Every structure is written in structure tokens, then in C-alpha cells.
Amino acid sequence: MRYATLEEILNKLFFLAVTDEDPQFIEYFLLDYRRFATPRSVLLGMQKFMISLSKEGAYRHMAMYAQLRLSAFLERWIETYPHDFASPGAPGALSALLRQMLGNTHLVHYATDLLPFLDTLPDLVDHDEWWAKKDDGRVRSSWSDDGTGLDSEDMAVEIHPRMTEADVIPSVHVAVTTTTTTVERTDVVGSGAGALAGKGVISTVVTGNISPSTLSMPTLTTRGSRYSIVGHTHGHSLGDAGSAGASHALSPSRNLSSPAVHTVDASGGSPRLRDREEERPPRQRVLTGPDAHPDAKANIKELLRVSQALMKKEPMHIAEEITRVELTYLLAIQPRDWLRHIPGKKAFRDEKDDPISEIGKIFNYIANWTASLILANESASKRLKMMEKFCLVARSLRVLNNYSGMRAVVTGVNMSRLDGDYFSQALAKKPFWKSFQSLEILLSSMRMYNAYRIALRNTAGPAIPDLEVHTSDIYRSEDSNPDFKPSEPHLIHWGKFMIMGRIICTVTACQTRCRNSPAYKFEERRDIYDLLMGVVVMDYDTIRERSTPPSSSRDIHSTYPFIPGETPSTLRIRKILSGLSR
Amino acid sequence: MASLSWDYVLKFVIIGDASTGKSSILVRLTDQRFLQNPDPTVGVEFGSKLIHIPDQNKTIKVQCWDTAGTEAFRSITRSYYRGAAGALLVFDVTSRPSFTNARSWLADVREHADPNLTCVLLANKIDLCEKDESRRQVTREEAELWAKEAGLLFLEASAKTGKNVEEAFDQAARDILQKIQQGIFDDNRSHGVKSSNRTNQQNSMQLEGAEAKSRGCCT
Numbered sequence: 001m002r003y004a005t006l007e008e009i010l011n012k013l014f015f016l017a018v019t020d021e022d023p024q025f026i027e028y029f030l031l032d033y034r035r036f037a038t039p040r041s042v043l044l045g046m047q048k049f050m051i052s053l054s055k056e057g058a059y060r061h062m063a064m065y066a067q068l069r070l071s072a073f074l075e076r077w078i079e080t081y082p083h084d085f086a087s088p089g090a091p092g093a094l095s096a097l098l099r100q101m102l103g104n105t106h107l108v109h110y111a112t113d114l115l116p117f118l119d120t121l122p123d124l125v126d127h128d129e130w131w132a133k134k135d136d137g138r139v140r141s142s143w144s145d146d147g148t149g150l151d152s153e154d155m156a157v158e159i160h161p162r163m164t165e166a167d168v169i170p171s172v173h174v175a176v177t178t179t180t181t182t183v184e185r186t187d188v189v190g191s192g193a194g195a196l197a198g199k200g201v202i203s204t205v206v207t208g209n210i211s212p213s214t215l216s217m218p219t220l221t222t223r224g225s226r227y228s229i230v231g232h233t234h235g236h237s238l239g240d241a242g243s244a245g246a247s248h249a250l251s252p253s254r255n256l257s258s259p260a261v262h263t264v265d266a267s268g269g270s271p272r273l274r275d276r277e278e279e280r281p282p283r284q285r286v287l288t289g290p291d292a293h294p295d296a297k298a299n300i301k302e303l304l305r306v307s308q309a310l311m312k313k314e315p316m317h318i319a320e321e322i323t324r325v326e327l328t329y330l331l332a333i334q335p336r337d338w339l340r341h342i343p344g345k346k347a348f349r350d351e352k353d354d355p356i357s358e359i360g361k362i363f364n365y366i367a368n369w370t371a372s373l374i375l376a377n378e379s380a381s382k383r384l385k386m387m388e389k390f391c392l393v394a395r396s397l398r399v400l401n402n403y404s405g406m407r408a409v410v411t412g413v414n415m416s417r418l419d420g421d422y423f424s425q426a427l428a429k430k431p432f433w434k435s436f437q438s439l440e441i442l443l444s445s446m447r448m449y450n451a452y453r454i455a456l457r458n459t460a461g462p463a464i465p466d467l468e469v470h471t472s473d474i475y476r477s478e479d480s481n482p483d484f485k486p487s488e489p490h491l492i493h494w495g496k497f498m499i500m501g502r503i504i505c506t507v508t509a510c511q512t513r514c515r516n517s518p519a520y521k522f523e524e525r526r527d528i529y530d531l532l533m534g535v536v537v538m539d540y541d542t543i544r545e546r547s548t549p550p551s552s553s554r555d556i557h558s559t560y561p562f563i564p565g566e567t568p569s570t571l572r573i574r575k576i577l578s579g580l581s582r
Numbered sequence: 583m584a585s586l587s588w589d590y591v592l593k594f595v596i597i598g599d600a601s602t603g604k605s606s607i608l609v610r611l612t613d614q615r616f617l618q619n620p621d622p623t624v625g626v627e628f629g630s631k632l633i634h635i636p637d638q639n640k641t642i643k644v645q646c647w648d649t650a651g652t653e654a655f656r657s658i659t660r661s662y663y664r665g666a667a668g669a670l671l672v673f674d675v676t677s678r679p680s681f682t683n684a685r686s687w688l689a690d691v692r693e694h695a696d697p698n699l700t701c702v703l704l705a706n707k708i709d710l711c712e713k714d715e716s717r718r719q720v721t722r723e724e725a726e727l728w729a730k731e732a733g734l735l736f737l738e739a740s741a742k743t744g745k746n747v748e749e750a751f752d753q754a755a756r757d758i759l760q761k762i763q764q765g766i767f768d769d770n771r772s773h774g775v776k777s778s779n780r781t782n783q784q785n786s787m788q789l790e791g792a793e794a795k796s797r798g799c800c801t
Contacts, residue, residue: 342651360654367657411657445647468655475651477621479605499621540660 002495003485006037009494010045017073018066026073028501030080031335034132036483036492040089041135046070047097054104064106071101071110078117081336085117086124089135094118131340289533290365298538303376306531307386310373313528315389319396321528322366322405326464327520329359330404331511338504341471342478359467363408365537370412372538375546384426387413391436398439401463403452407443410436416547456506462517463510473503588632588643592758593665593774594751595695596648597687598672599680603706604648606741607672611646611751633748633755642755646670663694667767667774668754669701671734676710678719688732696774698766700757702735702750703728709740
């Protein structure tokens with residue numbers, strides 16, 4: 001499906017939300033739908049789909065099951081991107097949808113779980129409003145305004161930022177008594193079929209009256225949702241051990257763990273729902289290192305001291321510390337940050353707000369740090385020893401599958417020998433150099449970084465991807481590929497959004513593995529951390545100046561200091577000879 | 583006659599402000615391959631093209647690198663600059679700021695790239711001015727004068743119609759060839775210039791027969 005109308009995409013979305021055949025489709029949709037649709041239009045589409053299911057006569061139980069799955073999808077959406085619902089028109093549409101759900105006995109427990117979320121909407125800020133598609137009516141689902149009375153303008157209550165919760169839910173008075181519905185085993189198409197095992201029991205979740213006053217004082221628990229209510233909703237026993245079967249049977253999606261939503265916290269604790277848009281792991285700020293003042297000058301003596309101290313450390317320990325530092329930057333990236341980062345969205349270009357720019361900053365820092373520590377040494381032989389050390393560090397980073405750190409170190413080593421010819425002969429004799437060159441091949445840009453992509457694809461454990469490649473991918477998928485078909489603007493370029501989703505989810509998958517894997521729980525080595533982050537490194541001009549080789553290649557094994565300012569000799573000699581031969 | 587073998591591989595970078603049409607130029611150069619397959623992860627070498635220069639009987643493989651999107655990773659972007667023999671400096675004739683900013687782009691590339699790099703100033707989106715001259719914000723004379731002062735080649739082009747896109751690379755390739763012949767660029771030792779090796783020549787004999795079949799995707 002390369003081009004499709006919004007209606008076609010939503011149809012597929014709802015179908016897949018029920019059957020769970022293609023979880024990636026849902027993940028990609030939630031990630032980037034705001035480029036081509038508004039939350040309100042999706043909610044209205046969902047509302048109509050729910051109503052059409054309610055009218056289903058012949059397959060009523062199937063329809064109920066589908067509604068449950070859709071409710072689970074809504075819950076997932078709210079948990080993953082809560083601020084989407086603060087966008088214009090969304091609160092009203094959500095309110096209408098929840099009220100409609102309250103009218104269906106089997107959906108009441110979902111609705112009551114989600115109702116308190118409406119209270120939080122006035123405090124939510126839509127982070128994505130500035131890049132998301134505005135409701136200009138260009139792409140509009142026929143569901144939203146087809147005259148069937150479903151437009152939530154009729155049903156919904158618009159929420160203004162300063163509305164009280166009583167205003168928000170003015171008329172939700174649901175008199176509910178405990179009811180039990182028995183659902184016979186039903187054949188269900190798709191992988192969700194297994195969820196309906198045997199007889200299921202629907203227990204309504206509310207006893208008593210739900211009114212704004214009762215809803216205003218929910219006791220929030222984490223029974224799988226941040227917005228569950230207990231207390232006024234006793235009898236809500238789906239999470240109880242005794243009714244586990246019922247829970248499995250009739251809340252199938254309660255157990256649908258999407259890797260993007262359910263994660264294990266960084267400390268290795270139990271799985272929990274993670275609000276990706278609000279939680280960013282804290283990052284230790286350092287006064288020097290990547291956060292040094294731009295005018296701060298590198299102290300060669302200090303760099304030399306660090307360089308000598310680093311020589312005594314194990315390459316693997318250095319690699320682990322680099323990985324530990326980079327990991328905090330990687331985990332700070334939220335999936336939608338990629339969409340905020342792409343061209344033309346300049347409001348996000350403040351580096352402090354942009355975790356992708358921040359990881360670029362730490363990448364550049366590690367590259368400069370590597371080059372600085374090599375170049376702090378004055379003699380060629382010491383520089384070679386330091387190069388060897390960093391080649392071993394790069395090798396260790398490869399073992400750890402830290403592609404980003406490995407590329408930074410490789411870049412740093414290459415920066416320290418800007419005139420590649422100079423060290424070539426000396427390096428060619430070194431046993432470590434061949435393995436270093438194999439890393440360069442791995443990171444080569446040939447065939448769109450094919451070697452790296454294959455390596456990453458075959459990396460099973462935690463990995464820190466080379467984010468420069470993935471950033472470039474996002475830009476390339478965006479460039480020259482408009483969001484809508486130019487000749488038929490109502491058609492969405494869904495193929496492009498799938499690709500963007502795939503690119504982003506490649507990184508997200510690495511992040512998840514990094515969070516979950518004990519392999520990345522490194523012991524903090526404060527001494528190495530200080531050597532890594534506690535210095536002011538050379539700027540690019542200084543690196544370039546100091547990387548200029550000595551006037552004679554004989555100095556390669558000498559201990560004489562380099563003479564900055566000399567230009568590469570080999571090229572000059574060749575030019576002179578070339579001139580003489582004419 | 584164009585052949586699948588090449589005499590030199592020349593690396594180019596395409597630079598300039600966002601929305602000046604850099605990617606479209608790359609698309610145009612590579613015969614729409616980018617548009618047909620918008621997935622950048624499939625391992626296809628985007629932005630490479632064979633250019634034949636008949637009067638010198640040389641075939642050049644141009645490899646272009648669009649650095650858009652990777653500005654945050656400056657240490658790598660600089661390595662792209664360093665590895666280039668040519669640069670296409672693109673501005674939009676309907677956007678004055680993009681022309682003004684071209685000066686800082688040039689300073690950047692001159693600072694980090696090979697000092698002998700050949701740079702072409704490309705005034706893009708000329709098709710918009712052909713329809714409505716009032717949209718033009720940078721005159722041809724002004725851009726040409728600055729290009730001359732800065733030692734750049736200059737062309738007005740349109741990625742949309744294809745006008746002068748290939749010509750820009752053709753001119754740049756000729757200029758670099760001349761530099762190679764003068765010894766300014768040292769093939770195989772200078773960044774951005776690689777000459778073909780014997781193996782490649784041998785392969786070309788085998789590939790000649792397959793030329794007609796393969797040309798569709800490469801030329």
C-alpha cells in the first residue's frame with residue numbers, strides 16, 4: 001500500500017488492532033500519523049467503527065471482542081502518546097468516544113479506566129503541534145463529516161485549558177449494577193483467536209453511580225494502566241488471580257505487550273508501562289567534556305596527563321565507560337524526536353531540546369577526545385602507541401556492539417592523521433592496524449553503509465547504533481518524497497511513512513534491548529569517567545594544526561617534537577617532479 | 583562510447599541551504615532512482631553516475647554525497663568534505679537568503695576540504711523564473727560575478743526540468759580531469775580522486791557485452 005486515503009489506512013489500522021496480525025503497522029501509525037492526520041480525525045473514525053460494530057447482529061460476540069481490542073488500542077495510544085489528546089478537537093472527540101464506550105457494558109471497565117485521563121488533559125501540552133498536520137480538511141475521513149451524526153461536535157464536550165473536570169464531564173452519570181455476561185467460544189480470525197479460550201465472563205467494572213464527583217477522586221493504581229480506578233469501582237476484578245481466565249478471555253489486549261510501550265525499567269525492574277514522551281533518563285551534566293564552554297581552551301599538559309593515565313587502563317574498561325556514557329544519550333531519544341528533527345522543523349533546533357543533536361554532540365566530543373589524546377603527545381612514536389590503544393578500544397567497542405562509540409573512536413584516530421599518507425607506512429607494520437582497517441570497512445559508506453546494516457541486523461543483544469546513518473536515512477526518506485501524492489492530494493504517501501517508521505523502530509528496538517539486557521549494566525568506573533568527561537578537548541582547528549606531520553617521515557620513530565605548520569611533503573615533491581617532467 | 587568501466591571515480595559533496603533542491607538534483611542526476619525507491623536502507627549506492635567525456639575519451643564515475651541531515655555529527659561531515667574532489671554549491675534563485683548563505687557554505691567547504699577542490703555554484707529552480715521573472719531574487723549577473731570572484735564555475739539549472747544538471751557535473755568533471763593532468767590532483771593519493779585499476783579494466787571486457795542490459799539502471 002504505497003498511496004492510500006486516510007479512510008483506507010484507518011480501516012487497516014482498526015482491522016489490525018483487532019487481529020493483531022501486524023503489530024508494526026500499529027506502531028508505525030502511532031509514531032507518524034500526525035504528519036498526515038489529526039488525533040481528532042482518528043478518534044472520530046474509531047468512534048464510527050465502534051458504532052458500526054455495535055450494530056452488528058449476526059456476529060455480536062465477535063463484534064464485542066473487536067470493540068474490546070479497539071479499546072485496548074485506545075488505551076495503548078493514550079499511554080504512549082498522551083499529549084496527542086491535547087491537540088485541537090481531540091479532547092471533545094475522546095470524551096465522546098469514552099461516553100459511547102460507557103454505554104456498552106463490556107467496555108465500561110476500559111472507559112472508567114480512561115475517564116480520569118480527561119482530567120489531565122488541561123495540563124497536557126501538545127509537544128508536536130508545531131510540526132503535526134493541521135486540520136485543513138485536505139485529507140479527511142468521510143467518517144468525520146458524513147452527516148451520520150457521529151461528528152463529535154454533537155456528542156463531545158470541548159475541553160478548554162482552564163475547564164474544571166466537572167465541566168469536562170458534565171453529564172456522565174452511569175448507573176451501573178454488577179452484571180455478568182457469558183461469552184461462548186467464538187471462532188476468531190487471526191492471532192487474537194487464542195485469546196478467546198473457552199467461556200469468558202465479562203464483569204462490569206462499576207458498581208454504583210459514576211458522576212463527575214466520583215470520578216474526580218479516583219484512586220489511581222497501576223493495574224496495567226495509569227488511569228485505573230478502584231474504590232468506587234469495586235468488582236473490577238479482571239486483574240485478580242481468581243478471574244485471570246476472564247481477564248485473558250475478554251481483555252485480550254491487556255496482555256498484548258508492545259515492545260514500544262511495555263518496557264523494563266533501566267534498573268532491571270519489572271516490566272511497566274512507560275510514558276515515552278515524558279520520561280527521559282536523567283543525564284549527568286559535566287562542566288567540562290561535551291558541555292565545556294565553547295571558548296574553553298584545551299590544556300595540552302592536562303591532555304597529556306589524561307593520555308598517560310589512559311594508557312594504563314584496560315581497553316575494554318575504557319570501551320565500557322564510553323558505552324555507559326553514550327547509553328544515557330541514546331535512551332533519552334524518544335521515537336517522535338526523529339520526526340521533530342527532520343528538515344524544516346527548525347523550532348526544535350535548539351540543541352538542548354533535541355536529543356539527536358545531543359548525541360551528535362557527544363559523538364563529536366568522543367572523536368575530538370580521541371584525536372586530542374593522541375595529538376597531545378609530541379613524538380610520533382608516542383602518538384603511534386596512543387593510536388594503538390584507541391584501536392584496541394575501538395575493537396572492544398565492536399565487541400560491545402557500540403557502533404556509535406566505535407565510529408567516534410575510528411573518526412578520532414583518523415582525525416589525528418589528517419594527512420593519511422604520513423602514518424600509513426608505519427601503521428601498516430603494526431599488527432593492530434589490520435583489525436582497525438576492518439572496522440573502517442564495517443563503517444564504510446559503500447552501498448549506503450551496507451556492511452554496518454548487515455552487522456546491526458545480525459546483532460542479537462544490546463547495541464548502540466551509529467545514529468549518523470539513521471539520521472541520514474530519515475532525511476533521505478523525507479527528501480523528495482512528499483507526504484501526499486502531488487497529483488492526488490487526498491492520497492497519503494503511506495509507503496514513505498512505513499519506511500520512516502521502520503527506520504525509527506530500528507533504533508527503538510536497540511534502545512529496548514539496551515534497557516532490558518543485563519549485558520549493558522556496566523560497573524561505573526569513576527576514574528575512567530573522569531578521564532573521559534573531565535577534560536577540555538582540542539577544537540577542530542587545533543587538531544588540524546597539530547596533526548600536520550613533521551617535515552620528514554624519518555621522524556616517525558624518533559622522539560623529536562612535531563613542528564606545527566609544515567605542509568605535507570610527499571604531495572609537494574610529487575607536484576615538483578610533475579612540473580619538471582613537463 | 584560510454585562503458586561500465588571507468589577511468590576515475592570522483593567524489594562530490596552537494597551543499598547549500600535546506601530546500602534549495604539538493605536532493606532533487608541528486609535525483610535528477612541518478613535518473614529518478616531515488617524517487618522510485620524512497621527506501622534509503624536497501625543498500626543501493628544513491629548518487630552515483632557514469633559520465634563520459636568524449637573528447638578526452640574518459641569515463642568518470644561521479645559519487646555524490648548529500649550531507650543533509652547529519653549536521654549534528656560534524657566530525658563525520660568534515661570527513662565527507664575532506665574526501666571530496668568537487669562540490670556543488672546550490673542556492674535557490676527565488677530565495678535571496680540561500681544565495682547570501684552560499685558564502686558561508688563556501689567558507690566551510692574551503693576550510694575543511696582539499697584546497698584544490700573544484701566548486702560549481704548552481705543557481706537552482708530557474709524554471710520558476712522562466713514562468714514568472716518577478717520571482718527571481720538573484721540575478722544571473724550578480725551570481726556570475728560572485729562565482730568569478732570566488733573562483734567557482736557557475737550554471738543556472740533546474741532540477742525539475744533537468745536543465746544543466748548533468749552539465750554541471752560534466753563541467754566539474756572536466757575541470758578535475760584537467761587538474762589531474764596538471765598534477766594538482768594526485769590520482770589515488772588525493773582524497774576524492776581514484777583512478778581505475780587493472781582489475782577494473784579486465785572486468786570491463788566482460789561487462790561490455792552486458793552493457794545494453796545494464797545501462798538502464800546506471801546511466
